[in-house]
Amino acid sequence: xxxxxxxxxxxxxxxxxxxxxxxxxxxxxxxxxxxxxxxxxxxxxxxxxxxxxxxxxxxxxxxxxxxxxxxxxxxxxxxxxxxxxxxxxxxxxxxxxxxxxxxxxxxxxxxxxxxxxxxxxxxxxxxxxxxxxxxxxxxxxxxxxxxxxxxxxxxxxxxxxxxxxxxxxxxxxxxxxxxxxxxxxxxxxxxxxxxxxxxxxxxxxxxxxxxxxxxxxxxxxxxxxxxxxxxxxxxxxxxxxxxxxxxxxxxxxxxxxxxxxxxxxxxxxxxxxxxxxxxxxxxxxxxxxxxxxxxxxxxxxxxxxxxxxxxxxxxxxxxxxxxxxxxxxxxxxxxxxxxxxxxxxxxxxxxxxxxxxxxxxxxxxxxxxxxxxxxxxxxxxxxxx
Amino acid sequence: xxxxxxxxxxxxxxxxxxxxxxxxxxxxxxxxxxxxxxxxxxxxxxxxxxxxxxxxxxxxxxxxxxxxxxxxxxxxxxxxxxxxxxxxxxxxxxxxxxxxxxxxxxxxxxxxxxxxxxxxxxxxxxxxxxxxxxxxxxxxxxxxxxxxxxxxxxxxxxxxxxxxxxxxxxxxxxxxxxxxxxxxxxxxxxxxxxxxxxxxxxxxxxxxxxxxxxxxxxxxxxxxxxxxxxxxxxxxxxxxxxxxxxxxxxxxxxxxxxxxxxxxxxxxxxxxxxxxxxxxxxxxxxxxxxxxxxxxxxxxxxxxxxxxxxxxxxxxxxxxxxxxxxxxxxxxxxxxxxxxxxxxxxxxxxxxxxxxxxxxxxxxxxxxxxxxxxxxxxxxxxxxxxxxxxxxxxxxxxxxxxxxxxxxxxxxxxxxxxxxxxxxxxxxxxxxxxxxxxxxxxxxxxxxxxxxxxxxxxxxxxxxxxxxxxxxxxxxxxxxxxxxxxxxxxxxxxxxxxxxxxxxxxxxxxxxxxxxxxxxxxxxxxxxxxxxxxxxx
Numbered sequence: 014x015x016x017x018x019x020x021x022x023x024x025x026x027x028x029x030x031x032x033x034x035x036x037x038x039x040x041x042x043x044x045x046x047x048x049x050x051x052x053x054x055x056x057x058x059x060x061x062x063x064x065x066x067x068x069x070x071x072x073x074x075x076x077x078x079x080x081x082x083x084x085x086x087x088x089x090x091x092x093x094x095x096x097x098x099x100x101x102x103x104x105x106x107x108x109x110x111x112x113x114x115x116x117x118x119x120x121x122x123x124x125x126x127x128x129x130x131x132x133x134x135x136x137x138x139x140x141x142x143x144x145x146x147x148x149x150x151x152x153x154x155x156x157x158x159x160x161x162x163x164x165x166x167x168x169x170x171x172x173x174x175x176x177x178x179x180x181x182x183x184x185x186x187x188x189x190x191x192x193x194x195x196x197x198x199x200x201x202x203x204x205x206x207x208x209x210x211x212x213x214x215x216x217x218x219x220x221x222x223x224x225x226x227x228x229x230x231x232x233x234x235x236x237x238x239x240x241x242x243x244x245x246x247x248x249x250x251x252x253x254x255x256x257x258x259x260x261x262x263x264x265x266x267x268x269x270x271x272x273x274x275x276x277x278x279x280x281x282x283x284x285x286x287x288x289x290x291x292x293x294x295x296x297x298x299x300x301x302x303x304x305x306x307x308x309x310x311x312x313x314x315x316x317x318x319x320x321x322x323x324x325x326x327x328x329x330x331x332x333x334x335x336x337x338x339x340x341x342x343x344x345x346x347x348x349x350x351x352x353x354x355x356x357x358x359x360x361x362x363x364x365x366x367x368x369x370x371x372x373x374x375x376x377x378x379x380x381x382x383x384x385x386x387x388x389x390x391x392x393x394x395x396x397x398x
Numbered sequence: 399x400x401x402x403x404x405x406x407x408x409x410x411x412x413x414x415x416x417x418x419x420x421x422x423x424x425x426x427x428x429x430x431x432x433x434x435x436x437x438x439x440x441x442x443x444x445x446x447x448x449x450x451x452x453x454x455x456x457x458x459x460x461x462x463x464x465x466x467x468x469x470x471x472x473x474x475x476x477x478x479x480x481x482x483x484x485x486x487x488x489x490x491x492x493x494x495x496x497x498x499x500x501x502x503x504x505x506x507x508x509x510x511x512x513x514x515x516x517x518x519x520x521x522x523x524x525x526x527x528x529x530x531x532x533x534x535x536x537x538x539x540x541x542x543x544x545x546x547x548x549x550x551x552x553x554x555x556x557x558x559x560x561x562x563x564x565x566x567x568x569x570x571x572x573x574x575x576x577x578x579x580x581x582x583x584x585x586x587x588x589x590x591x592x593x594x595x596x597x598x599x600x601x602x603x604x605x606x607x608x609x610x611x612x613x614x615x616x617x618x619x620x621x622x623x624x625x626x627x628x629x630x631x632x633x634x635x636x637x638x639x640x641x642x643x644x645x646x647x648x649x650x651x652x653x654x655x656x657x658x659x660x661x662x663x664x665x666x667x668x669x670x671x672x673x674x675x676x677x678x679x680x681x682x683x684x685x686x687x688x689x690x691x692x693x694x695x696x697x698x699x700x701x702x703x704x705x706x707x708x709x710x711x712x713x714x715x716x717x718x719x720x721x722x723x724x725x726x727x728x729x730x731x732x733x734x735x736x737x738x739x740x741x742x743x744x745x746x747x748x749x750x751x752x753x754x755x756x757x758x759x760x761x762x763x764x765x766x767x768x769x770x771x772x773x774x775x776x777x778x779x780x781x782x783x784x785x786x787x788x789x790x791x792x793x794x795x796x797x798x799x800x801x802x803x804x805x806x807x808x809x810x811x812x813x814x815x816x817x818x819x820x821x822x823x824x825x826x827x828x829x830x831x832x833x834x835x836x837x838x839x840x841x842x843x844x845x846x847x848x849x850x851x852x853x854x855x856x857x858x859x860x861x862x863x864x865x866x867x868x869x870x871x872x873x874x875x876x877x878x879x880x881x882x883x884x885x886x887x888x889x890x891x892x893x894x895x896x897x898x899x900x901x902x903x904x905x906x907x908x909x910x911x912x913x914x915x916x917x918x919x920x921x922x923x924x925x926x927x928x929x930x931x932x933x934x935x
Contacts, residue, residue: 064771071771078738079760099679100682184463235642257853259473262853
């Protein structure tokens with residue numbers, strides 16, 4: 014039985030092999046987007062095999078059931094002049110077709126249990142990464158000493174996809190590289206290390222899912238869930254948020270770059286070095302133009318999704334910036350709103366540095382016809398934290 | 399429309415009062431057929447409203463990129479499409495069938511609680527007007543999916559309390575309808591109509607009614623907790639205040655899983671009525687059908703968290719819910735095998751009701767297979783929240799519940815109106831519907847497995863081909879339903895006169911075929927003779 018199943022499974026893989034080859038990552042494209050990827054982690058292989066086993070069992074039952082039905086439809090029709098039979102029960106038959114499915118179910122439950130136990134076993138992981146879902150981006154914090162501890166960044170939809178996905182953008186998505194599946198800062202991990210992924214969320218439910226890693230898991234505000242991956246091959250793997258999380262749920266992809274151990278170490282060193290070098294200089298004063306220009310970028314990446322590119326928001330859900338009490342009122346309240354958030358408005362104190370915060374507040378107070386003329390300096394921000 | 403009123407020229411015209419005339423007839427009616435008609439028409443109207451929303455969704459998904467609607471509006475469409483189809487189309491339609499058919503099938507003159515029956519219907523139009531009005535409120539309608547998960551649903555604007563009150567009113571309506579059905583069946587059966595003689599449609603509705611009474615209050619309670627979290631400072635679902643967002647999911651699915659059986663059990667009853675009639679054979683395994691339905695009803699209470707395999711339950715929880723869910727395949731399999739055995743060595747003919755019933759068996763079984771696959775928790779870690787799930791539940795609800803409703807309508811329409819429907823148009827409706835429903839939903843299995851999440855307004859270009867196909871299927875399906883509406887309209891207006899038996903040999907299959915077509919305003923004012931009942935098979 015098992016051998017037959019394996020045979021059938023490989024037959025299936027051959028049929029769709031062409032589609033797999035096209036992407037080099039295991040997910041089909043176009044008319045070839047047909048089946049679960051075989052994946053690149055132990056969990057994903059197990060789950061793929063389990064999926065194929067159940068699929069073929071269902072196909073076998075289907076052939077039997079539909080075969081009997083079709084035979085009956087052809088032969089047992091009135092137009093053939095048959096006399097209807099009178100029988101309406103058969104205890105033996107009824108017991109048989111209750112017990113046989115039961116046995117099949119047990120046969121399916123055994124491998125399912127084994128796989129689930131493996132998926133849940135996060136023990137002896139070599140490093141941990143904390144993943145936090147935000148509306149609508151991911152934050153990655155590296156937690157393990159010597160393997161990137163201190164690296165902490167946000168990952169959002171890349172600018173090109175973001176431009177193309179706007180309503181009426183007139184940009185053909187097929188001209189965009191990995192449309193909706195590309196980010197500005199991908200998660201980078203080493204190959205062949207058991208990595209524990211800790212998941213939580215800052216605002217609403219999200220779910221972290223890279224199909225080729227085999228599982229998805231919900232990110233729940235106030236709780237931590239976990240799972241593990243061990244990717245065999247260096248490469249780039251893509252996924253998406255899988256739990257409805259509001260307006261831009263469809264626009265918070267996940268990209269994971271898997272590097273060899275040596276390259277990973279190099280990447281970590283670069284990141285930690287860059288972090289030092291890129292520490293914003295908050296002592297420097299910026300002109301109003303500089304602040305506005307920087308603020309416009311920050312606004313597009315962080316605020317426009319809700320408050321809209323024109324600052325008019327959306328009545329009832331997302332307040333307008335244009336002419337708002339906050340953006341035209343005292344500076345202190347405005348900065349505090351950006352830093353600490355309120356209800357659905359997220360806190361940006363971990364997401365934006367002082368220069369970015371100063372710039373975006375300045376931009377909001379001067380753009381959208383607010384024309385306050387204020388310029389807020391990076392050095393001022395610390396006072397509100 | 400005057401279904402049961404216009405000609406009582408048969409022997410049944412001895413009753414001394416007919417319905418009031420005009421509009422007030424429908425407002426004040428306590429007659430089971432009038433109320434059944436109101437429910438059915440409401441179901442049909444809401445089917446088109448929910449369908450229009452589905453077409454907005456499929457139009458946006460026809461190709462990658464955003465062409466027509468803002469993502470926030472898209473989310474309102476997915477949310478309202480589901481709420482309206484579940485609570486506005488399918489449930490009222492089943493309640494309409496129950497009202498029309500149960501008194502006729504058990505040999506009673508009317509439902510046991512006619513005034514409550516009137517109220518339980520008239521809550522519905524007001525509920526749906528209120529729900530639809532949320533689209534025009536500041537912030538738009540609820541956009542967190544029909545499951546209304548917090549914390550996201552708490553970001554809804556002014557629509558939140560109105561959505562919650564809609565759920566309360568729909569819950570009241572359902573509970574009253576359920577009480578009425580249980581009381582009627584337990585107390586008003588004609589002498590000789592024992593429980594194990596009841597048609598399966600009645601049996602499945604009794605079990606459905608118990609499910610409704612058990613779970614609607616849970617849903618009402620859960621959404622009320624949302625309301626107090628939002629407006630009265632409680633923290634049931636807010637971790638920062640000591641609550642847990644996942645608690646809501648447990649409450650919701652404790653309602654939600656039995657709810658999906660509420661949507662399918664009456665369909666099982668309908669199919670179990672139609673297949674024997676057109677096979678000219680008694681139903682195979684009547685007793686096992688009753689036990690299987692009861693088993694499915696009981697199991698529905700202990701499997702809810704299979705909707706939550708990805709929330710991070712303990713391993714033991716995952717495994718328990720996996721095993722319990724897999725068990726449902728056994729009684730469901732028994733039902734399918736019984737239908738096959740009923741057809742086996744029958745003398746089948748293929749009028750429209752039978753065509754829809756056969757398509758139900760084939761396509762519902764498809765949904766059953768994918769359901770079995772999803773019960774396996776590790777595999778569901780991949781399937782969950784993808785288009786594979788969307789394909790699964792549309793297979794059980796569209797060619798499942800909705801096809802059963804089509805089948806029931808064609809089956810009993812001649813009885814209700816006294817006229818045969820247009821068989822050619824019925825067959826055209828069947829073929830267009832069955833082909834397009836598969837073009838619409840079958841490709842969704844593929845894109846789901848290949849990695850397309852559900853509830854997204856835009857998608858990566860590798861999913862473009864199958865999504866375009868799916869949208870084409872959806873539009874053909876949607877417009878084909880206009881034929882259905884026309885067939886009903888035409889049969890009400892006139893047509894070949896139906897006999898009381900309507901279908902060859904139907905008299906052996908139920909008491910409703912012993913009443914005239916259309917039946918008298920009060921169904922069985924005198925209980926049917928015991929011989930008629932004992933001759934039923």
